[in-house]
Amino acid sequence: MAEINMVTAINQTLADLLAQDPRVVLLGEDIGLNGGVFRVTEGLYERFGRERVMDTPLAESGIIGAAIGMAVGGLRPIAEIQFMGFLYPGLDQLISHAGRIRHRSLAALTVPMVVRIPYGGGIRAPEQHADSAEAYLVHTPGLKVVVPSTPYDAKGLLYAALAQDSPVAFLEPIRLYRLGRMEVPEERYQVPIGPLRVAREGRDLSVFAWGAMVPLALRCAERLAEEGVSVEVIDLRTLSPLDIEGIGASVRKTGRAVVVHEAPQTGGVGAEVVATINETAFWWLKAPVARVTGFDLPYPPYAWEEFYLPDERRLLKAVRETLRD
Amino acid sequence: MAEINMVTAINQTLADLLAQDPRVVLLGEDIGLNGGVFRVTEGLYERFGRERVMDTPLAESGIIGAAIGMAVGGLRPIAEIQFMGFLYPGLDQLISHAGRIRHRSLAALTVPMVVRIPYGGGIRAPEQHADSAEAYLVHTPGLKVVVPSTPYDAKGLLYAALAQDSPVAFLEPIRLYRLGRMEVPEERYQVPIGPLRVAREGRDLSVFAWGAMVPLALRCAERLAEEGVSVEVIDLRTLSPLDIEGIGASVRKTGRAVVVHEAPQTGGVGAEVVATINETAFWWLKAPVARVTGFDLPYPPYAWEEFYLPDERRLLKAVRETLRD
Amino acid sequence: METWPLYRVLGPEATDSDRVPDAIKLKIYEDMVLLRSFDEKTITLQRQGRVGTFPPSIGQEAAEIASAHALSKQDWIAPSYRDHGALYVHGVPFENVILFAMGKASSISGDVRALPTSIPIATHLPHAVGLAWAARQRGESVVAMAYFGDGGTSEGDFHEALNFAGVLKAPVIFFCQNNGWAISVPVRLQTASETLAQKALAYGISGVRVDGNDALAVYQAVQAARERALAGAGPTLIEAVTYRLGPHTTADDPTRYRPREELEAWQSQDPLLRLGQYLAERGLLSEADQEAMQARARDWINQAIEAAEATPPVDPTAMFRYLYSDPPLRLRQQMAQLQAALQEEVP
Amino acid sequence: METWPLYRVLGPEATDSDRVPDAIKLKIYEDMVLLRSFDEKTITLQRQGRVGTFPPSIGQEAAEIASAHALSKQDWIAPSYRDHGALYVHGVPFENVILFAMGKASSISGDVRALPTSIPIATHLPHAVGLAWAARQRGESVVAMAYFGDGGTSEGDFHEALNFAGVLKAPVIFFCQNNGWAISVPVRLQTASETLAQKALAYGISGVRVDGNDALAVYQAVQAARERALAGAGPTLIEAVTYRLGPHTTADDPTRYRPREELEAWQSQDPLLRLGQYLAERGLLSEADQEAMQARARDWINQAIEAAEATPPVDPTAMFRYLYSDPPLRLRQQMAQLQAALQEEVP
Numbered sequence A, B: 001m002a003e004i005n006m007v008t009a010i011n012q013t014l015a016d017l018l019a020q021d022p023r024v025v026l027l028g029e030d031i032g033l034n035g036g037v038f039r040v041t042e043g044l045y046e047r048f049g050r051e052r053v054m055d056t057p058l059a060e061s062g063i064i065g066a067a068i069g070m071a072v073g074g075l076r077p078i079a080e081i082q083f084m085g086f087l088y089p090g091l092d093q094l095i096s097h098a099g100r101i102r103h104r105s106l107a108a109l110t111v112p113m114v115v116r117i118p119y120g121g122g123i124r125a126p127e128q129h130a131d132s133a134e135a136y137l138v139h140t141p142g143l144k145v146v147v148p149s150t151p152y153d154a155k156g157l158l159y160a161a162l163a164q165d166s167p168v169a170f171l172e173p174i175r176l177y178r179l180g181r182m183e184v185p186e187e188r189y190q191v192p193i194g195p196l197r198v199a200r201e202g203r204d205l206s207v208f209a210w211g212a213m214v215p216l217a218l219r220c221a222e223r224l225a226e227e228g229v230s231v232e233v234i235d236l237r238t239l240s241p242l243d244i245e246g247i248g249a250s251v252r253k254t255g256r257a258v259v260v261h262e263a264p265q266t267g268g269v270g271a272e273v274v275a276t277i278n279e280t281a282f283w284w285l286k287a288p289v290a291r292v293t294g295f296d297l298p299y300p301p302y303a304w305e306e307f308y309l310p311d312e313r314r315l316l317k318a319v320r321e322t323l324r325d
Numbered sequence C, D: 001m002e003t004w005p006l007y008r009v010l011g012p013e014a015t016d017s018d019r020v021p022d023a024i025k026l027k028i029y030e031d032m033v034l035l036r037s038f039d040e041k042t043i044t045l046q047r048q049g050r051v052g053t054f055p056p057s058i059g060q061e062a063a064e065i066a067s068a069h070a071l072s073k074q075d076w077i078a079p080s081y082r083d084h085g086a087l088y089v090h091g092v093p094f095e096n097v098i099l100f101a102m103g104k105a106s107s108i109s110g111d112v113r114a115l116p117t118s119i120p121i122a123t124h125l126p127h128a129v130g131l132a133w134a135a136r137q138r139g140e141s142v143v144a145m146a147y148f149g150d151g152g153t154s155e156g157d158f159h160e161a162l163n164f165a166g167v168l169k170a171p172v173i174f175f176c177q178n179n180g181w182a183i184s185v186p187v188r189l190q191t192a193s194e195t196l197a198q199k200a201l202a203y204g205i206s207g208v209r210v211d212g213n214d215a216l217a218v219y220q221a222v223q224a225a226r227e228r229a230l231a232g233a234g235p236t237l238i239e240a241v242t243y244r245l246g247p248h249t250t251a252d253d254p255t256r257y258r259p260r261e262e263l264e265a266w267q268s269q270d271p272l273l274r275l276g277q278y279l280a281e282r283g284l285l286s287e288a289d290q291e292a293m294q295a296r297a298r299d300w301i302n303q304a305i306e307a308a309e310a311t312p313p314v315d316p317t318a319m320f321r322y323l324y325s326d327p328p329l330r331l332r333q334q335m336a337q338l339q340a341a342l343q344e345e346v347p
């Protein structure tokens, strides 16, 4: 097994999917010759040609809408939205159609498609290149939403996503693209969509995280371990459907919880995690669940991003306060 | 004071706003000669002419986008989106621009506009005419979101909305448009944006509701009063910014809470209310907060809508169970 | 600028010759009669509260029916809310249309190659592009055709779809019924472009303008577009110029916004009259045939209504069945909650 | 179909005569020199990590600068990310452009009539329509002009904006810089339409195609469109045919996708060369003048950089100041939380 980063893991998986299944087509902006602005599709155009790896016009609603038609028509499209901040013009297609056609047709038709969406902050990018808009997707019935935080999960979740008969939003944390390498099996495997991953076991408090917040949570857990505090780090990994039983089980064990995410606090997925804890572990809770999140502001110009994003200072503080109660 | 319904209250307010302020313009689909598909703008085209009450092409992003430009350029546009299910093509303009231009320009520019959006179910309408998509808006920084549940509040909140220098989404519960009449003062008054309204005081449990769920909650409270249970009914009225102190205060008094809304449960505004209660009243809570909501499905064909929407059966059951804990 | 002639077969101002086989003409006429009867009957049902809001296509029967007859059953269609006529021709029985109007069923049924009715305007146009592309990739010799109205041309999705289709040279037909109005908004407030067909120029694709009340012209225009698409010549935008003689839907009152004279002028262009007269003149259809056809239509429709109304009330929990093949735990819990609540006495 | 001539003033293939006053020509040239120097310098700053990702407009100076000079300061502009040149001409100092590239400031400053830079493609086009409409309602004799690229013509918002503008006859100019590429996607994969200017036909508005590397032709085209708009003749879509000689942004490597020969062919059409040569031939600008101009540009820019870099680091909590005039309680609490966290030792 080679040690690879997340970009390579996704790239290899896409290559294998294209090779194994003639129904798979990739479409998006700059994914062809250019190999994608993050080079995730590098080499695929050369290998599979323009009919399988399609550079589209600059039109997100068109991309997602065309992918929906392709999926209903028997292909397995994998669309790329260049940055999550540019998903918004295409939201209607996800909300009105991708998520509804199965229901609307009383299951006569299915929409097996994947939308890959790089997301999140921390890379000093221009405005609207650092958004975390997962809450819009999680509130949209009929979509599944996954977020790998490791190369291993990226590969396994992508295979699992392609095996669904539901549309899947596959969120790729930009900051983790090249951040860590790990051994990833060369053969095909699926990481099931649904179950959360216990990234680190602990007894005193559960931290719920996804994407680039997972390594942050792990760093804090390590730090706190030195102080004798045992923090459980949960990588939710699937945001829709949420693993409500897994969330409850962890908090029933630890009695305390903190949720951390990059998106603004109000109405973020963190609120749903809190509500789920309230429903599944209320009687075990020893303190209010804390949320450490982006602020209720648009993502700021990058001179401010280190202050906007949850960091060790803020997460440690919240954990310590939650333990104090 | 005459007794009027909500349609009339909004219509009269719009007429007065147009008459008092030359900067006010209305734009939307079928709001002119036709007076709007719900007749909310009836007579305004005849009275104020085509330059003030503008029938637009059928294009929601264009409507909201043009309104943004008008607002920056010194007008006070009031845009209408015909049904909330048709807001989605225009979401990008709200997320990327209406909510951000003030921030992006470091307050050099403001976007004082109102988007009126009829929403909600219960009227046996065709598909996508009954959506409740408030959660998308509440999670979007820079927008304010209000929902009147009475003719009085409709008028007062609309005056208040026009007085903001922020964009305001003004959600109109379709089911309440003509449901009840009440005395509404003829003069101008504002219902402040922000504070919730205690629709009925109570001691044993707080029900949080908005829009068409408020009369439902009141009916249940009345029913429970007969059984000796004292339910406080809170009409949130402003969904963004949420009155987090008011929410906490009610639950610190009653110790129990139920949230009710039409939208799907997962990631709905109810989750944010639960998280807010967790943050502001955790130590007073005697039972988990219950959510009574639309199911995590697209709004179904209308033969199912009576089962999909929260009703007295489901709300009473949740209240009783929450009281039992 | 290129001028945009109006293709017409029927009537003294014909600009195109008739190439439609007689049997097809008769079938088209018969289906148009059926659709007219269906719409008239369903309006009545709606007034009696037996179905929900209904969008009749009265006046647009030629465009609806003839366009669908020009397709193969293997072609895909992507309809809008007013296209039960096209869905019927493509294979959805009228009984299903009634069930749909009763809020009990999907707008499609069986294995018809159609998307379910799209309510949000023009949002299904990109789907047609994707369907066409998928068919081409899979080596199928079929086209996809999207149905929409004049108002639909203003939406961003119209633009994105036509532009995509142009670049891909996808075998897709954009069939626009310009019926003069988008609810209360007349075409001249919808766009400053003189015709809708000329919008094709923005995408480097073919644009055709056809008399939408002339069933034979519509049939020929769709057939030609289909042949072009299958020959690899790419998409066509067809503007079928027609008129909605009825209300937008049963919830609409067109007298609020529509000049009476305009309506009357178009009533004389009724597509049923025009095709009926042509068939009569050519001896293809006697008065007795016509009456028999109408009687048959009424019978069929009454049977369809009976069948639809005889279906049992919906199972409340059935709505949970269709969204996922593997409903998640919370959804299963929600279904259980509904079941439990339904056990409670009604308050 | 109407053909779309390319308007050109400079060079042997001129199709239009020169009507630009000499003083304006010189000012345009000077600003083009300044913009070129600025972009070259800023690319260096980016490589040194002193500013963030930066989109240079090298090769597009004529389109950027001359278009903005044809406007009045009372006109509104709605720029895209590559339009710091136009913003500069309209009144935003380069120092601010650097601060913006450093992530410390807004892209606008002072009371310039400009929207802040719009990052999502084409989404600002409807704003320009609204701004134009507002100005007209308020009785101001001004236009609004939106800047965008060839890729922008594919977005739904392009369509909705142009269609709105056509119906409203709003005094708005859609200034499209067709620089051949949308990052790595060439125009022929962006649309099958032969020119971008002809897309105007879909909206019943004027469409003009101009040599975008010809500063005088650009100036005249914008001026004419502005006059038409102010005379009530409605909007114009201008396609300025130009070429991006540099990378899309400093994060882009065009050698991955762009043929070298194409680049070289366009290098010989460098707008600075073309206007410089014209001014020299007419004796309006000596070699010494040119050198002085370039030296002055470098000095200015160095000063601007110094000034920008001398600004203090941002106040962390300043980001809370701008979203609302009345920040809600939770936002104030969040600010307090940040302040408290900043007191903690760095872990």
Ligand SMILES: Cc1ncc(C[n+]2csc(CCOP(=O)(O)OP(=O)(O)O)c2C)c(N)n1
Residues within 6 Å of the ligand: B029, B058, B060, B082, B086, B089, C082, C119, C120, C121, C148, C149, C150, C151, C152, C153, C179, C181, C182, C183, C244, C248
């Ligand atoms: C995106 C969207 N916006 C608004 C509506 C509400 N609406 C339903 S039909 C209609 C007019 C459509 O006119 P047109 O496209 O000409 O089709 P027609 O009804 O005339 O067949 C409108 C505005 C909708 N269904 N979808």
Ligand SMILES: Cc1ncc(C[n+]2csc(CCOP(=O)(O)OP(=O)(O)O)c2C)c(N)n1
Residues within 6 Å of the ligand: A029, A058, A060, A082, A086, A089, D082, D119, D120, D121, D148, D149, D150, D151, D152, D153, D179, D181, D182, D183, D244, D248
């Ligand atoms: C809505 C949206 N989608 C995608 C992007 C990412 N993106 C930034 S620039 C660009 C290409 C733009 O090309 P063009 O419109 O020709 O302008 P140019 O960069 O050539 O000036 C893309 C795809 C974006 N900014 N906005």
Ligand SMILES: [Mg+2]
Residues within 6 Å of the ligand: C149, C150, C151, C177, C178, C179, C180, C181, C182, C183
């Ligand atoms: Mg119409």
Ligand SMILES: [Mg+2]
Residues within 6 Å of the ligand: D149, D150, D151, D177, D178, D179, D180, D181, D182, D183
């Ligand atoms: Mg370009």
